[in-house]
Amino acid sequence: MEERSLNHFTLLQFTETYWGLPVSQRRDVHQRFWGRVREAADRAYLYQVFPARADGDLLLWCAVRVLEPERPGRFFADLGTVLSNVRPYLRSVQTLWGFTKPSVYARGQSPQEMDPFGESRRAYLVVYPFVKTAEWYLLSKDTRQGMMNEHIRVGRQYPAILQLLLYSFGVQDQEFVVVYEMDDLMEFSDLVQDLRATEVRRYTERDTPIITALYRPAEETLRLFE
Numbered sequence: 001m002e003e004r005s006l007n008h009f010t011l012l013q014f015t016e017t018y019w020g021l022p023v024s025q026r027r028d029v030h031q032r033f034w035g036r037v038r039e040a041a042d043r044a045y046l047y048q049v050f051p052a053r054a055d056g057d058l059l060l061w062c063a064v065r066v067l068e069p070e071r072p073g074r075f076f077a078d079l080g081t082v083l084s085n086v087r088p089y090l091r092s093v094q095t096l097w098g099f100t101k102p103s104v105y106a107r108g109q110s111p112q113e114m115d116p117f118g119e120s121r122r123a124y125l126v127v128y129p130f131v132k133t134a135e136w137y138l139l140s141k142d143t144r145q146g147m148m149n150e151h152i153r154v155g156r157q158y159p160a161i162l163q164l165l166l167y168s169f170g171v172q173d174q175e176f177v178v179v180y181e182m183d184d185l186m187e188f189s190d191l192v193q194d195l196r197a198t199e200v201r202r203y204t205e206r207d208t209p210i211i212t213a214l215y216r217p218a219e220e221t222l223r224l225f226e
Contacts (some may be wrong), residue, residue, distance in 0.1 A: 006064045006072050007116055007166050008041075008079070008097040009127050009177070011049065011056040011211060014225060018089035023226050030222040033086045037062070040078035043117045047125055047213030048221050056093045057225060059125070059213040063116035066099065094209070096129055098166030098177045105148040112155065114164035114181050121215045122162070122181045126188065128210040129174035136203035147200040154198060158191045160184065174206070185212070 018029060037044050041062035050057045064075045083092060100116070136144065155163070164179040182188045195201065 004066050005042075005100045005116055006066050006075065006097065007100070007164065007177070007179070008062045008064070008075070008095065009179075009211070010060040010062075010079075010083070010095050011053075011093040012058040012060060012090050013050075013056050013093050015089055015091055021089070026226050029086055029089045033082065033090060034218050034222065036082040036085070037079070040075060040082055045121055045215065046218040046221050047215050048224060049211060049213050052212045052214070053209075056211070058090075058221065059127070059211060061116075061125070065117075094211075096127060096168075096174075096177045096211075097172065098168035100164070101167045103165070105145060106152055110163075112159060112162050114162045114179065116164065123183045123215055124181070124185050124188070125213045125215060126180045126182075126210060127213070128178055128207055129168075129172070130176040130178045130204070131174050131206040133203045133205045147198070147203075150198050151195065151200050154194050155191070157194070158187060161188055161191055178207070 018026065021029070034046065037046075037060065041064050043063040045061040047059040047061070048057075049059050062075070062079060064071060066072060083090070155161075160182065162181040164181075166177040166179065168174050168177055180188060
């Protein structure tokens with residue numbers, strides 16, 4: 001059985017009740033939250049979102065190796081318990097999640113593929129849901145492959161930008177979650193602009209909301225919100 005993983009992103013926002021606490025109690029909330037999250041997943045990362053977006057403060061990324069069908073259920077139960085314990089102070093705004101799977105359009109593993117379990121992360125993370133039109137799936141495999149070849153060629157012109165594609169068919173509203181990791185946001189914006197001009201763009205139904213997040217060690221991120 002090939003190794004696959006579940007990757008779950010939670011956009012979180014501190015509540016007015018949280019901001020009414022003294023600093024010492026806010027730190028206690030941080031400890032109750034972050035100390036338990038790492039027990040729920042094989043790997044967890046915390047990102048700063050505000051002020052890149054006004055509807056969230058933090059982005060939590062949990063990565064879980066799925067070696068048996070029961071694993072997703074255990075993860076959801078554990079994460080749900082962690083977030084319930086801090087719900088008066090930290091509310092979930094949105095969740096995006098899906099499973100890794102080998103690409104049907106590219107052979108082998110790309111050097112630009114992100115490792116969800118890596119020891120280090122790049123400075124920025126961009127995450128968004130992605131939905132194709134019904135017409136896309138009615139095209140022949142060869143036609144879709146031709147357009148994706150162009151899409152892949154453009155992406156390879158930006159080797160410093162890494163990507164993780166998650167499959168969400170039947171388990172969330174979108175079909176995919178697209179995740180990019182980079183050290184240069186301006187270069188990433190250039191890549192997206194170039195991709196807009198490819199033929200496959202005709203078959204995009206939705207690719208928003210876009211969550212742009214900044215990475216640093218979790219303790220440093222949480223100190224920003226004391």
